[in-house]
Amino acid sequence: MAIGVKVMKRPERDVSYVRATLKGMMLTFRKMLEPKVTMQYPEEKSAPEAERGAWSLSPRWRGTHRMLTDEQGRSKCVACGLCPQICPANCIKLVPGEDEEGNRYPLIYEIDEFRCVFCGYCQEVCPEEAIHVGVHYENAEYSRDRFVYDLERLSSQTHPVSTLWDPTDPKGE
């Protein structure tokens, strides 16, 4: 047996195409006069929720990384190695070092933003709240190697960092 084809019974005697056309045209005309919703991107940009209301990135947005620093301007990272361990994309390169006082710090800390899948595990796992994913989206560069962010680059970023959870619902309820 052939595949059953459902034949829709269309209302043929009860529709007026002329009136349906006029109705549709009234609709498009009304829509034409309504305010436009397109955000004019280069002039208008999304900003944190507090400032701008409707057109803003979520505080949970996971963008390119940022390394937080302490008061002396040193990175908070203690080179514990948890983030490269948990990173599913294997995009974090960490070479730990230790100074005379026994404080561990990263000799090399690089994130390849091309390999990164922006899962946010690095921020979640970090015991020092050092590495963060940022609420940020303008990442254009002129060459591919500029997308490997080194420690200095990560530390000098100033954009807001992701909360990873909804601040109004911290327990995820």
Added chain:
Amino acid sequence: MTPELKGFLLLTVVKLLVVFTITMVGVALLTLMERKVSAWMQYRRGPNRVGFAGLLQPAADGLKNIIKEETLPAQANRLLFVLAPALSFIPALTLTSIIPWASPLPVRFDFTLPLLGRFVYDGLLPMAVADLPVGMLFVLAIGSTGVYGIALAGWSSNNKYALLGGLRASAQMVSYEVAMGLAVVPVVILTGNMAFSEIIKAQQQLAFGWFILPLFLSFHNFLVAGFAETNRSPFDLPEAESELVAGYHTEYSAMKFSMFYIAEYTSMVTISAMVTTLFLGGWDIPFTHWDETPGVLQTVVTGAVMFAKMFFWLFFFMWVRWTLPRFRYDQLMALGWKVLMPIGLAYVMLIATAVYITDSLLALTSPMLKMLILTGINLALGYIVFIVIDRGLLISGSKNRPVPGGLDRAA
């Protein structure tokens, strides 16, 4: 050459240049307007990057199209492929020459130029490049030649989609040419003349003597046929992008492609001007006879009025395009041959009979009464056509579609 002839030629050349320039600039701005209107109807803003509010967008598009690479399909018929855009562009542009854009301008000059001699003109200057006595026939004749460009473009591209688009275009334009011709006949019956200037004059007799009310069905048929003639949505089957890539201009690029676009928009201008002239009194300002006495101010104001009316119809074209979905091909043919043509024929008979009765049998002298009678007839007819008959009968639903073996077998 007599000084009078030289004066006439000089003015004609000036009018030609003015009309050509205005049409080309207008067409360029129409492409912008189309994008703006479509954007607004979809909650968008439309192009607003180039120039103030995007006003230079057509210039940017034009520049891009001029410097783009021209491609020529390997197996295409070179001659026809190159000729086709011009063939569709020239008739569209030719038609703009016979439209009266404003009331006649009183012109008087008499001067002598070195080498060229004396130029004399004294009298009323029609604000059309050529006020042809057979204007209406000219429109129908030249308008139908536009299909050559499209059909040849489709054929010479050596591309199946283009060929299908070209075939559809020829069938569609030939079909709707009939409906359009029939829609014009009642106007000619009422006017007794084919010249556009006379058609406008006939609509100026009364305070509000526009033919849209006494010939409403004609107006409707003409508008629908006009949409089909310009290949605009909902009759844009020749380019039906969802089925035929881009239809007849699939293989065209750069300025040749642009030519088809210019032709389409010029046809839109022509059809808008025709609707305005035939049914909305052309440059006539209703409820006043001030515009009938020639004068410079009158020419300017009536020109603006003509522009306003045309602008509405141009907007209407876009409005419909962004509202209605495309017809199915058999629906298109059914609408042309089974609906518009019979209605048009019957309407011609009816109007002819009505005019015969009012003019010869009743010998009515008041044009007002005649118009009222015709309006009454149209009200009744409009009720029958748009309210009673239009119940899934005007545009056939799926019931008229031939299915091999019938739908029941599948169900």
